[in-house]
Amino acid sequence: MLKLVGALLILGTCAGVGGWQAWRLRARPRLLAELQAALALLATQVGYGAVPLPEALEAVGSGVPAGAAGRLFTEAGQQLRQAQGEPAAKLWRRSVEKWLPETVLLPEEGEALMRLALGLGEAPREEQLRSIYEVQRRLQALEVTARDVSERMTKVWSYGGVLTGLAVIVTIW
Amino acid sequence: MRWIRTQEEKSGSAGAVDAALAVGRERDSTLPVVGKRPGSQAGTSGGAMELSGRTGRTLEVVTKASGWEWPLGLLSFLAPSLRLLLEEWMAGTSAVVGQVGPGSLGMVEEIRLRAERPLGLVCGNRDVLLRPVTADELQQTVHLISACSVYALEEEFRQGFITLPGGHRVGLAGRVVLTEGRVKTIYPVSSLNIRIARQLPGVADGLMPIVLTGGASGVASTLILSPPGCGKTTMLRDLVRQISSGRPESDWPGWNVGLVDERSEVAACYRGVPQHDVGTRTDVMDGCPKSEGMMRLLRSLNPRVLVTDEIGVADDVQAILEAINAGVAVIATAHGACLKDLRQRPALRALMEQEVFQRYVLLSRRRGPGTVEAVFDVDGRPWTDS
Numbered sequence: 001m002l003k004l005v006g007a008l009l010i011l012g013t014c015a016g017v018g019g020w021q022a023w024r025l026r027a028r029p030r031l032l033a034e035l036q037a038a039l040a041l042l043a044t045q046v047g048y049g050a051v052p053l054p055e056a057l058e059a060v061g062s063g064v065p066a067g068a069a070g071r072l073f074t075e076a077g078q079q080l081r082q083a084q085g086e087p088a089a090k091l092w093r094r095s096v097e098k099w100l101p102e103t104v105l106l107p108e109e110g111e112a113l114m115r116l117a118l119g120l121g122e123a124p125r126e127e128q129l130r131s132i133y134e135v136q137r138r139l140q141a142l143e144v145t146a147r148d149v150s151e152r153m154t155k156v157w158s159y160g161g162v163l164t165g166l167a168v169i170v171t172i173w
Numbered sequence: 174m175r176w177i178r179t180q181e182e183k184s185g186s187a188g189a190v191d192a193a194l195a196v197g198r199e200r201d202s203t204l205p206v207v208g209k210r211p212g213s214q215a216g217t218s219g220g221a222m223e224l225s226g227r228t229g230r231t232l233e234v235v236t237k238a239s240g241w242e243w244p245l246g247l248l249s250f251l252a253p254s255l256r257l258l259l260e261e262w263m264a265g266t267s268a269v270v271g272q273v274g275p276g277s278l279g280m281v282e283e284i285r286l287r288a289e290r291p292l293g294l295v296c297g298n299r300d301v302l303l304r305p306v307t308a309d310e311l312q313q314t315v316h317l318i319s320a321c322s323v324y325a326l327e328e329e330f331r332q333g334f335i336t337l338p339g340g341h342r343v344g345l346a347g348r349v350v351l352t353e354g355r356v357k358t359i360y361p362v363s364s365l366n367i368r369i370a371r372q373l374p375g376v377a378d379g380l381m382p383i384v385l386t387g388g389a390s391g392v393a394s395t396l397i398l399s400p401p402g403c404g405k406t407t408m409l410r411d412l413v414r415q416i417s418s419g420r421p422e423s424d425w426p427g428w429n430v431g432l433v434d435e436r437s438e439v440a441a442c443y444r445g446v447p448q449h450d451v452g453t454r455t456d457v458m459d460g461c462p463k464s465e466g467m468m469r470l471l472r473s474l475n476p477r478v479l480v481t482d483e484i485g486v487a488d489d490v491q492a493i494l495e496a497i498n499a500g501v502a503v504i505a506t507a508h509g510a511c512l513k514d515l516r517q518r519p520a521l522r523a524l525m526e527q528e529v530f531q532r533y534v535l536l537s538r539r540r541g542p543g544t545v546e547a548v549f550d551v552d553g554r555p556w557t558d559s
Contacts, residue, residue: 050325050327052320053320053321053322054320054321054322056322080320080321083317084252084317085253085312085313085314087321120321121322121324123323124327124330125324
């Protein structure tokens with residue numbers, strides 16, 4: 001009986017780890033897509049509305065579906081509103097650094113997002129939009145890669161977790 | 174450490190200025206910390222916040238008692254260390270003078286920040302120089318003034334000024350970035366001149382009987398004429414306010430006024446909302462070229478009086494003629510020391526020849542800005558109330 005409980009525990013743990021990794025792989029392209037949608041919204045706020053940056057970031061935060069992407073923009077907008085003269089670039093980097101570990105994104109994806117800081121709030125409209133579109137393009141490329149990895153590896157992790165659990169059980173039975 | 178020095182730009186007496194400057198000298202020995210550069214004292218961040226809180230309360234008392242509340246709104250746009258410096262100076266001068274009053278706050282007309290040069294407070298014909306402003310402090314102030322949104326203030330950067338809440342105007346200078354020969358922006362900014370806005374309600378009381386005698390039309394088309402710095406815009410602002418809101422004492426009910434404020438000086442709009450009182454029935458076209466703004470107002474907002482500042486080119490004349498022919502009175506200002514100056518400018522001479530303006534009001538600084546030197550009629554003869 002004890003052996004059976006132990007085997008089930010091993011199987012459950014391995015399947016859980018595999019399932020969690022598979023979920024992270026599926027969530028990455030989704031979050032990257034959400035960030036691109038948020039940047040498109042930011043471009044609208046900057047390009048057509050000429051909305052000041054703190055309000056624009058907060059509007060983007062509340063304009064995208066509730067989740068990690070919205071949280072980043074809302075947080076950055078609030079930071080900027082309370083700023084005492086710090087440049088927007090510094091506050092954006094700080095917000096991304098704080099936000100990234102709470103998400104499924106990889107460091108290189110965080111770096112792409114941080115590129116938005118270049119000239120943020122200090123450039124004329126045309127340059128500002130160019131910078132937003134550039135980050136959007138980078139995220140798009142990263143999303144394609146992430147989607148490819150997700151399609152290949154999701155099943156590997158899902159079934160792999162269960163199979164590894166079974167292998168361990170068979171070995172030690 | 175000497176933290177304050179004075180500079181006399183022009184001769185002339187200014188009692189209040191002298192008192193405050195004397196205070197500055199007295200504080201030289203009592204509060205040397207005010208003159209230190211940021212970062213020169215330990216625990217800059219926490220210490221600064223704590224001190225700012227204490228002096229902030231003092232400042233609130235000072236500003237409320239003096240009746241000049243501009244620092245409460247304006248100082249939040251300065252870098253924290255500069256805010257602290259000015260709070261100390263303002264609270265200190267008032268306390269040492271012994272009475273809170275215009276001796277300290279009322280006389281400050283401009284705050285001048287120049288990178289690596291002393292912060293200047295312009296008070297009438299003199300100025301007070303405090304410690305040098307660092308490039309970082311200047312940059313922080315630019316971030317606060319622009320809310321880190323240069324793209325949203327592109328036109329303002331191009332023109333070289335930004336309007337703040339309360340109508341205060343910030344003039345910008347620095348390295349100009351050009352695109353195809355046109356100014357694109359200023360980056361980096363190395364000088365800021367914050368001009369403190371003060372509305373003077375009632376300054377046009379003396380002019381109202383002159384302007385409101387236009388016969389059937391009610392308002393006489395009027396051109397206010399003076400050299401720069403004689404109070405044309407202040408006078409125009411109060412005329413607009415009174416024509417628009419009405420004057421119960423002269424049974425004037427108030428009319429719809431269309432104001433074209435190309436340089437945002439009359440209404441001082443902040444995000445489209447006038448920061449000065451320009452009357453209850455005034456529509457403002459902010460930042461719009463004069464001729465285009467006048468035509469738009471005529472077509473869509475049905476004004477009975479059109480007002481604009483500093484006319485001078487042929488396009489302005491064309492739009493004014495359109496308005497006059499549509500039965501709308503026009504009140505405008507122009508640079509010039511006498512009517513002869515107008516006749517020498519082709520565009521304005523055309524307006525005189527076509528008898529567009531029924532009144533010409535000449536201002537000077539002889540007894541302070543806004544001194545009415547003379548009023549002329551449509552033919553350029555001295556006007557009399559007949």
